[in-house]
């Protein structure tokens with residue numbers, strides 16, 4: 687034992703190390719992110735925040751195993767990510783990803799059955815998770831009869847029923863009206879408190895990042911590079927109107943856009959590091 691009796695820090699569940707991502711098409715190479723590094727630990731609600739086009743979705747796709755980095759590496763529990771897998775399930779904002787000819791319960795069962803889970807167990811797990819998101823009564827309804835918020839809940843139930851190591855969420859609430867969006871953020875928080883899953887959440891809304899996340903990675907405009915990383919566990923929907931919340935919003939805005947606004951002659955906020 688070392689004389690200082692130091693406890694080694696926990697290993698990250700998900701590690702992005704110097705990740706550069708590119709698209710190669712007929713019109714040449716588009717660099718989406720450059721040299722991006724971050725660590726996600728178990729039970730983190732880790733948010734990728736940045737302006738449109740900074741490569742947030744591309745990073746999520748790479749973590750999902752749909753595209754490979756040009757440089758750097760992505761590892762989950764120490765193993766290189768090389769392909770999609772049931773340990774990383776993505777929830778998108780296009781809820782019409784729910785096949786309309788399947789009932790809500792069949793929609794939740796579908797990926798489990800495709801992954802080899804027996805029908806009886808898939809059915810039990812679907813009912814369990816639909817109960818968790820408050821949709822037990824709608825198990826036999828068809829998606830077109832549901833509101834946008836209810837479809838979002840089905841997508842979340844379907845993802846969590848797969849028991850992924852990391853839940854990947856790509857602007858899942860962006861298409862919802864403001865009130866429903868807030869409700870969904872709150873429900874996600876309640877689910878997380880109850881279950882304690884690990885989540886990687888993409889958004890370009892500063893307020894959403896502060897409410898949903900416990901840690902936020904700020905990315906620069908295209909191509910996305912890391913601007914800063916900060917803790918945000920002290921914020922929730924309840925604190926959204928507070929002066930502390932407003933101050934954090936302003937500071938993040940400055941970190942994200944300060945240089946751009948100064949370059950454009952605007953009243954930008956100074957880019958100072960956040961060391962919380």
Ligand SMILES: Nc1ncnc2c1ncn2[C@@H]1O[C@H](COP(=O)(O)OP(=O)(O)OP(=O)(O)O)[C@@H](O)[C@H]1O
Nearest residue numbers: 709716718737738739740741742743744745890908
């Ligand atoms: N399939 C593709 N082929 C070529 N370029 C792409 C492709 N998908 C995205 N890009 C480009 O890669 C860059 C990053 O895109 P990405 O969608 O990851 O950004 P984002 O931060 O998620 O943006 P938004 O918030 O608008 O969704 C952009 O310049 C985009 O035009």
